[in-house]
Each structure stands twice: as structure tokens, then as C-alpha cells.
Amino acid sequence: MVAQPRIVVTGLGLVTPVATGRRQTWERLLAGADGISPVQSFSTEKFNVHLGAEVHDFAAADHLRNLDPTTLGRASQLAAAAARLALDDARIDPASLDPNRAGVALGTTSGEPLEVERFDDRLVADQLDRVGDEFIRLYPCHMIAAHVAAEVGFAGVNTMIPTACAAGNYAIAHASDALRWDRAEVMLAGGADSFSRITYTGFARLGAIAPELCQPFDRDRKGMIPGEGAAILVLETLERALARNATIYAEVAGYGLTCDAHHMTAAHPEGEGALRAMTAALNESGLHPDAVSYISAHGTGTPTNDRLESKAFRRLFGTRSKRTPTSSIKSMIGHTMGAASAIEAAVCALAVAENRVPPTMNFRQPDPDCDLDCIANEAREMPVEVAMNNAYAFGGNNASVIFRKCHP
Amino acid sequence: MKPSQATQRIAKRVVITGIGLVTPLGDDPEELFAALCDGRSGVATIENFDTELLPYRQGGEIRDFKPADYLGSKNLRPLDRTGRLAAAAAHNALLDAGWSEEARADHTIGLVLGTLFGSVHTISQFDCRALTAGPMYAKPLDFANSVINAAAGQTAIWHRLPGVNTTIAGGPAAGLQALGYAADLISSGRAKILLAGGADEMCYESYVGYHRGGLVCGGTGNAGSASRQPPHPIPFDGRRNGFAPAEGAAFLVLEEEEAARQRGARILATVRGHATTFDTSLATDTAATSASLSRAVGQALARAQCTVDEISAVSASANGAVRGDAVEATALADALANRTDAVPITAIKSMLGEPMGAGGALQVATLVTSLAHRTLPGIAGFSQPEKAVTLGGLSAETRKLPQSRAPIGLATALGLQGPSAALLIEGGADDGTSHHV
Amino acid sequence: METVTIRSKIKEIISNITSIETGEIRDSASFVDDLDLDSLSMLEIGVDVAYEFKLEIPEEELSQLRTLNDSVALVESYLSRQEPQVKAS
Numbered sequence: 001m002v003a004q005p006r007i008v009v010t011g012l013g014l015v016t017p018v019a020t021g022r023r024q025t026w027e028r029l030l031a032g033a034d035g036i037s038p039v040q041s042f043s044t045e046k047f048n049v050h051l052g053a054e055v056h057d058f059a060a061a062d063h064l065r066n067l068d069p070t071t072l073g074r075a076s077q078l079a080a081a082a083a084r085l086a087l088d089d090a091r092i093d094p095a096s097l098d099p100n101r102a103g104v105a106l107g108t109t110s111g112e113p114l115e116v117e118r119f120d121d122r123l124v125a126d127q128l129d130r131v132g133d134e135f136i137r138l139y140p141c142h143m144i145a146a147h148v149a150a151e152v153g154f155a156g157v158n159t160m161i162p163t164a165c166a167a168g169n170y171a172i173a174h175a176s177d178a179l180r181w182d183r184a185e186v187m188l189a190g191g192a193d194s195f196s197r198i199t200y201t202g203f204a205r206l207g208a209i210a211p212e213l214c215q216p217f218d219r220d221r222k223g224m225i226p227g228e229g230a231a232i233l234v235l236e237t238l239e240r241a242l243a244r245n246a247t248i249y250a251e252v253a254g255y256g257l258t259c260d261a262h263h264m265t266a267a268h269p270e271g272e273g274a275l276r277a278m279t280a281a282l283n284e285s286g287l288h289p290d291a292v293s294y295i296s297a298h299g300t301g302t303p304t305n306d307r308l309e310s311k312a313f314r315r316l317f318g319t320r321s322k323r324t325p326t327s328s329i330k331s332m333i334g335h336t337m338g339a340a341s342a343i344e345a346a347v348c349a350l351a352v353a354e355n356r357v358p359p360t361m362n363f364r365q366p367d368p369d370c371d372l373d374c375i376a377n378e379a380r381e382m383p384v385e386v387a388m389n390n391a392y393a394f395g396g397n398n399a400s401v402i403f404r405k406c407h408p
Numbered sequence: 409m410k411p412s413q414a415t416q417r418i419a420k421r422v423v424i425t426g427i428g429l430v431t432p433l434g435d436d437p438e439e440l441f442a443a444l445c446d447g448r449s450g451v452a453t454i455e456n457f458d459t460e461l462l463p464y465r466q467g468g469e470i471r472d473f474k475p476a477d478y479l480g481s482k483n484l485r486p487l488d489r490t491g492r493l494a495a496a497a498a499h500n501a502l503l504d505a506g507w508s509e510e511a512r513a514d515h516t517i518g519l520v521l522g523t524l525f526g527s528v529h530t531i532s533q534f535d536c537r538a539l540t541a542g543p544m545y546a547k548p549l550d551f552a553n554s555v556i557n558a559a560a561g562q563t564a565i566w567h568r569l570p571g572v573n574t575t576i577a578g579g580p581a582a583g584l585q586a587l588g589y590a591a592d593l594i595s596s597g598r599a600k601i602l603l604a605g606g607a608d609e610m611c612y613e614s615y616v617g618y619h620r621g622g623l624v625c626g627g628t629g630n631a632g633s634a635s636r637q638p639p640h641p642i643p644f645d646g647r648r649n650g651f652a653p654a655e656g657a658a659f660l661v662l663e664e665e666e667a668a669r670q671r672g673a674r675i676l677a678t679v680r681g682h683a684t685t686f687d688t689s690l691a692t693d694t695a696a697t698s699a700s701l702s703r704a705v706g707q708a709l710a711r712a713q714c715t716v717d718e719i720s721a722v723s724a725s726a727n728g729a730v731r732g733d734a735v736e737a738t739a740l741a742d743a744l745a746n747r748t749d750a751v752p753i754t755a756i757k758s759m760l761g762e763p764m765g766a767g768g769a770l771q772v773a774t775l776v777t778s779l780a781h782r783t784l785p786g787i788a789g790f791s792q793p794e795k796a797v798t799l800g801g802l803s804a805e806t807r808k809l810p811q812s813r814a815p816i817g818l819a820t821a822l823g824l825q826g827p828s829a830a831l832l833i834e835g836g837a838d839d840g841t842s843h844h845v
Numbered sequence: 846m847e848t849v850t851i852r853s854k855i856k857e858i859i860s861n862i863t864s865i866e867t868g869e870i871r872d873s874a875s876f877v878d879d880l881d882l883d884s885l886s887m888l889e890i891g892v893d894v895a896y897e898f899k900l901e902i903p904e905e906e907l908s909q910l911r912t913l914n915d916s917v918a919l920v921e922s923y924l925s926r927q928e929p930q931v932k933a934s
Binding site for chain 2: 861862863864865885886888889892893895896901
């Protein structure tokens with residue numbers, strides 16, 4: 001059998017609650033930045049929680065060169081900007097590519113929820129006559145991948161994967177396979193979500209939103225904080241990256257996708273699906289669990305997620321789970337939904353490239369149920385040979401992706 | 409086009425071993441096929457929701473859908489309509505392929521589901537109750553289904569499917585994209601058994617959206633035309649003026665051929681190749697859109713290592729849309745090249761309406777049955793193409809397909825605003841067996 | 846409001862969420878042991894009960910509901926707190 005082509009990350013585009021751009025975001029995350037502030041997108045007067053991780057001061061027009069940003073939903077704007085940033089970061093001029101061999105795979109939780117919210121506002125106000133063609137034009141979630149491809153002129157594979165909060169990892173898995181299977185030579189992969197009243201209402205009703213701080217793995221953690229953002233990774237084959245002398249952040253060594261098939265919103269009590277996803281990802285990468293240098297945890301900060309994720313770590317690593325540096329940047333940028341695992345994938349790639357790992361902020365009291373080295377409150381310089389990125393979602397979807405230092 | 413090295417590298421053949429569907433024309437592939445061959449329509453005046461304020465009221469509803477018939481007496485409340493349709497179709501597909509609950513206990517079956525909306529009805533209902541009553545009264549069970557992958561998740565929970573669980577969005581192209589992705593996952597060895605297909609429901613919110621987008625049949629269709637006829641979708645016909653929104657769910661069971669043979673599975677067809685492409689004009693430039701779909705067909709043929717000469721039949725995604733059908737016709741005329749006049753083409757959405765995420769799997773399911781019977785349903789209501797269309801294979805009549813040892817069927821799909829997909833299957837010999845031994 | 850009315854309204858809510866006929870729901874029914882409900886469905890019952898009786902019940906109390914009798918008692922206690930206000934207005 002002919003060897004599979006190796007897939008590498010050569011560009012990163014980030015739009016997050018702490019900064020826009022790869023360098024700025026990374027420095028802010030390493031510095032323990034706080035991207036959480038009172039919600040501005042809508043009134044939280046009737047809620048018992050008020051904080052969110054919104055992207056402030058973002059103007060899509062600063063980034064888009066082809067599409068008119070006013071004709072795009074917000075998630076599309078965030079994603080298209082991230083795509084431009086990623087291609088620039090990769091030093092790829094999209095016009096130099098064969099458009100038919102350049103593709104896009106993106107994940108999302110809610111697509112363009114602001115469009116259905118606008119629809120609902122009219123519905124409850126008995127003003128449905130004011131709904132025009134914009135609802136069907138902008139709302140379908142595949143328009144995020146469509147807008148990105150239209151912005152950068154990519155005419156190949158175009159896949160929108162709405163697998164909720166694990167969607168970014170699903171999209172990276174799909175995109176890396178599209179390259180392995182020779183369906184494309186360059187792929188943009190990642191995820192995007194916009195700050196949404198619907199999402200906020202839902203998590204507030206579940207009692208899952210923290211009133212003040214997102215404190216993953218802390219004994220007193222009280223929940224997650226919804227956020228928004230986008231991240232896009234440029235993926236290509238190692239051969240192509242070497243040929244064009246690209247900067248390689250990391251290699252996508254393998255992934256695992258599983259389904260708990262247990263409950264829509266509650267994770268499996270033994271972390272079964274999460275464990276299978278991590279194991280599959282390591283197996284494909286040809287790595288023993290001991291080889292993992294850093295874990296970017298799903299780490300939402302809800303009591304249940306962090307406890308079960310920690311349990312899955314113990315099952316995988318045994319006593320070594322206490323010593324495997326693990327952090328959740330959700331402590332700083334909240335839970336950016338479909339963008340989350342894409343942003344965290346970028347973090348893994350940067351950790352591998354620079355031997356630095358971001359902290360879990362707001363960590364005060366250890367929790368015996370989360371007996372981890374969670375890189376408390378301060379970034380660390382350490383050798384990072386292998387980084388594992390975990391993501392879990394409604395629907396019982398689990399996704400782990402392994403990033404490894406690229407040794408051509 | 410020469411198949412690339414990577415194409416040859418993907419060694420495992422992917423076969424279809426089961427079909428499960430719920431449609432306005434029945435829940436059995438043979439029953440659906442018979443209805444389509446008879447030209448029966450599943451499109452009628454909508455009953456599920458109030459259409460009083462809507463000028464056009466045609467839709468493809470599943471009128472007597474009783475989820476308990478498929479899913480038993482367990483509490484169905486956690487599933488919304490899209491979830492129930494998907495879980496019901498999955499039940500039928502698993503049963504058809506011989507994957508009973510006991511049989512699949514030791515197998516990691518996964519799911520790839522195509523959809524447009526998931527359930528925009530659930531999402532909107534959730535939001536509206538919170539808006540009117542206050543966020544504290546938002547319904548938790550509805551929130552669980554507000555994610556677009558809810559139907560895939562619910563189906564996996566219901567049938568205990570622990571494998572990969574992916575949802576692909578893309579409107580009418582999502583189904584073929586899902587089937588293609590699933591086939592790749594199997595042929596590359598990443599998965600062994602997958603349910604692949606899609607689902608979408610009929611609901612007020614999406615109907616209003618399509619209607620305001622000027623997409624629903626019965627409307628004025630072509631700008632400038634004052635005619636409000638015909639009320640039914642007539643794919644590829646010069647008189648068409650839109651599609652009939654519809655609902656449904658369909659899954660095919662895809663398996664690695666060798667394993668399927670070892671377990672003695674009945675093999676219905678082989679997935680030969682597929683491709684997806686994108687039109688960067690977002691379907692504003694019709695020439696670019698048809699070139700994109702034509703390119704998908706060309707790439708699928710290359711992947712399948714076959715030529716247009718081998719294609720016995722086409723199942724198109726044409727649904728009566730004014731622009732979309734013209735684009736697909738041009739693309740097919742281009743892709744079929746020297747056989748533009750010869751290859752019979754069907755458009756099942758003339759009778760099923762446009763079931764969005766379910767469309768691709770229904771097109772392929774119909775092709776599987778058509779190739780087995782060597783018979784292709786006609787396009788209901790079709791009488792004259794528009795002038796520019798040069799396809800010879802369009803007909804209202806149900807046609808016999810030529811005898812062939814291993815007939816190839818092509819399914820094509822055009823998504824909303826950009827995505828295109830093409831997929832080729834190979835039917836078995838006409839004694840119902842596959843010739844690959 | 847009469848206890849029996851409250852009870853019958855709550856039974857209807859439970860029936861909608863569980864697909865169990867109201868006649869088969871015992872007064873002492875436990876959501877977990879008798880009705881096999883998960884926490885999401887229990888929360889749904891709490892939310893629908895609060896909605897039906899137009900009550901503002903804090904999160905902590907809603908998530909404590911474990912039986913039909915709990916729910917009836919909670920509603921009665923909230924309604925009794927509200928009644929003086931109703932009379933005053």
C-alpha cells in the first residue's frame with residue numbers, strides 16, 4: 001500500500017473574544033487574557049446571568065476583499081475574516097491555486113442564528129410580512145462555508161459540518177481526509193459561531209452558565225460562558241508545504257470521532273465515547289498515551305463536563321493523567337461553540353510549534369474529581385512534541401485530534 | 409481524465425446493503441418506486457400547519473406518519489419531527505440490511521446525515537416561547553434539539569450507533585455529500601458500516617422562508633411572468649415556476665464489500681465514485697454554476713474509472729426551480745457529452761417535492777431500485793423543455809432501461825447557492841445479484 | 846386553586862413529556878424511579894409547571910423536584926405566597 005500523505009498546518013486565522021489574528025490572540029492567551037464581559041448583543045435583563053464572550057471591535061470590512069460584508073450573516077463574517085487571516089499567515093495567494101483543488105470544511109453549532117432570531121422577532125410581533133428573501137439566503141448554516149469559499153475563490157470540496165460544539169474538530173478531520181484522499185491540495189478547515197440569544201437562553205435555562213467566572217477544573221466551578229468567534233487552519237500535504245518552503249506549525253497526526261449514543265445533552269457517565277475518541281486518535285497517530293505532551297481539554301467549566309473528562313483522562317492515562325499538562329482556554333474566551341475546537345486546534349498547533357502552552361485561568365481550588373495538572377493561571381514553556389485537542393458536543397459527539405511536531 | 413494515484417490507493421469497495429425511507433409516497437423502496445413509475449404525486453395542499461396567510465399551499469407532507477410504527481412504544485417526546493423522521497428511516501434501513509439490534513451489538517455502526525435546517529421549527533419555537541414568556545420558561549428539551557445535528561444524535565441514541573456521527577449541511581446537495589463522505593470513510597478503512605442519507609421536515613418557518621425567497625411553485629416564477637400556474641413542480645419543463653417544499657428521511661446502509669459478503673448480506677449496488685464541487689459565484693452566475701456541477705460529474709466519473717458511455721440512467725435533483733433546473737440541464741448536457749440525447753433522466757422531485765436533506769439519498773435509493781428493475785420513472789407533468797435545453801432523455805413516461813450486465817446510475821445534486829455533488833452507483837445483474845464475486 | 850386542580854394540571858404536563866397517560870401517573874410517582882426520567886426531562890417538567898402557573902421559581906428549587914407530590918407542594922407554596930398580592934390589587 002502506498003503511504004498516506006502527511007497533513008500539516010501551515011496557516012492560522014483567528015477571530016476571538018481576546019484578539020483577532022494569530023500572533024495577537026496567541027500572546028493574549030499566553031498572558032491569561034480575559035475575554036469575558038457583560039453581554040452587549042441583547043438585553044440580559046430577564047436573565048439571572050449576564051456575562052458573555054463576545055468579539056468586540058470586529059469589522060469584517062477590514063478583512064474581506066471580495067464579498068460585501070453587509071450581505072453576510074455574522075458567523076460568515078467572522079469565518080471569512082479568519083479565512084483571509086489564515087491564508088495571509090500561510091503566505092498563500094489564493095489566486096495562485098488551482099481553485100478546483102482548493103476546498104473548505106467548516107463546523108458550526110448554530111449556523112447563522114441571528115437570522116432566525118430576526119425571523120422570530122417578526123413572528124412574535126405579528127410582522128411576518130417583513131420577512132423577505134434574506135432569511136433563506138442567509139440562514140442556512142452551509143452558507144458559512146459557502147461565503148468563505150466565495151470570498152477566497154475556492155471551488156473544490158465544500159463541506160459544512162454542523163456537529164455542534166465538536167464541529168471544529170469534525171471539520172479538521174474531514175479536511176485532512178480530503179487531502180489524504182487527494183480530493184484537494186489545500187483545505188481551509190475550522191469553525192465559526194456568532195453570539196446568539198437562542199444559545200444563551202438555552203444554556204441559561206439549563207443552569208449551565210457561570211455567573212462570574214469560567215473556572216475549568218476548579219472545585220468551585222459554576223459553569224461555562226457562551227462566546228463567539230472563528231478559527232481557520234490552512235491544511236496541506238507535507239510534500240506541498242515543503243515544496244513551497246512554508247512555515248509548518250504542526251502535523252495533523254490522527255483523529256478519532258465517536259458517538260456516545262447515550263443522551264442528547266448529558267455525557268456518558270463513564271466518559272466512554274470520549275475515551276474511545278482519544279484512543280482512536282492516538283492509535284491512528286501511532287502513539288502511546290504517554291507520548292502526549294499537552295492536552296487542550298474541552299474543559300467547559302461545568303461541574304459535569306470537567307469531572308467526566310477528567311475521568312476519561314484517568315481511564316486513558318492512569319496515574320499519569322495527574323502529570324499531563326492540560327488546559328482549557330475557555331477560562332479566557334468562554335465557549336465559542338462551533339469555533340471552540342477550531343480555536344483550540346490552533347492553540348495546539350502553536351503549542352507544538354513554539355513549546356509554550358496557555359494556562360487554565362481562574363483556577364483557585366483543586367477538585368479531587370479533576371486531579372490534573374491544569375497549567376493553573378500561568379502559561380508554561382515546555383517541550384511540546386504531541387498535543388491532543390478534545391471536543392464534545394450535544395448529540396453525544398466526541399472528537400479528538402492529535403497534532404505533532406513535524407519532523408520532515 | 410486519468411485516475412490519480414490516490415484514487416487507486418483507496419482500495420476497499422463500498423456496497424449498499426439496505427435502504428430505509430419515509431416519504432410522502434410511502435416508507436418502502438418498492439412501494440415508492442411503484443408510485444414514481446405510476447406518476448403519482450405526494451404533493452398536495454398542506455395540512456400540518458396553517459397556510460392561511462400564504463398564497464401558495466402546495467407541499468410534500470408525510471400525512472400519516474406514525475413514528476411509533478417504526479420506533480415502538482418508548483417515549484418519543486425527546487425527538488422532534490426531523491429526529492423522528494430520521495430515526496424511522498434509520499430503523500427501516502438497519503432492518504433492510506439485516507442489522508437487527510442483536511446483529512449490530514458487536515459492530516460499530518456510524519451515521520452521516522445530510523440536512524438543510526435540522527429543525528428550524530424547534531429552534532424558532534424555543535426562541536419564541538422565551539421571547540414571549542421570558543427566558544426562564546425556555547424549554548430544555550427543545551434546546552437539546554436546537555443544534556443542527558440533533559436528528560443525527562437522536563437517531564444514534566435511539567438505535568445505539570456508537571460510530572462516527574456526522575451531520576452535513578448543504579440543502580439539496582447535502583444528501584449526496586453525506587453519501588460520498590460515508591463512502592470515502594469506508595473505502596479508506598476509517599469505518600466499516602455507516603448509515604448515510606439525510607432528513608428534513610416540512611414546517612411553517614422553512615415554508616415561509618422558501619416562499620419569501622420566491623422559490624415555491626405556484627408563484628410567479630420567472631420575473632415578469634404574471635402566470636400563477638402551474639401549482640405543481642415540473643422539473644426541467646419550460647412552464648416550471650418553483651419547487652414544492654417537502655419532507656422526508658432516507659438512509660442507505662453502506663458497507664465494505666468484503667465484510668458485507670462475508671456476513672452474507674444482500675448487495676443492492678456498489679458506490680463507484682463521487683465528487684463535490686463549489687460555485688464561487690454563489691449561484692449568481694448560471695454558467696459558472698452549471699460548469700461547477702458538470703465538473704463534479706467529470707470528477708465522479710474519473711474516481712469511478714468509468715465513462716459516460718456506461719451510464720444507464722440519471723437521477724437529477726431538478727425540482728422545478730426556475731434557475732436551478734436550467735443550470736442542472738446545462739450541466740448534464742455538458743457532462744453527458746456525446747450521450748446527451750441518449751441517457752434517460754428522471755427527476756423524482758416532480759412527485760416527492762423538494763425534501764432537502766433527504767433528497768440525495770432518495771435519488772440514489774430510487775436509482776438502486778430502478779437499476780434492479782431496469783426501469784426508470786418518468787418526470788411527472790413534463791411535456792416540453794425550455795428551448796435552451798438539449799437533453800434528449802427527459803420524459804414524462806416511465807422507461808425500460810437497456811439490458812446491461814452492470815448498469816451504472818448517476819445522481820446529481822445542486823445545493824442552495826453554490827454546492828454541487830455527483831455520485832455514481834453500479835447496479836447488480838438483472839437476476840438481482842451483483843456480478844462481482 | 847384547589848390541590849386537585851393543581852395535581853391534574855401537573856399530571857397533564859408530565860403526560861405530555863413522558864407519553865404516559867395521566868390515569869397511569871400515581872400521586873406519589875417518583876420522576877426517576879417510576880417514570881424513568883432523566884434530568885433534562887425533569888427540568889422540562891419544572892419549567893412547564895412554572896409556565897402553567899405563571900410562577901417565578903428559582904433554578905435551585907426547580908432542579909430539586911423529584912416527585913409529583915413535590916411539584917404540587919411547590920406550586921401550592923408559591924401560589925399561597927402570591928395570593929395576598931392578588932387580593933390587594
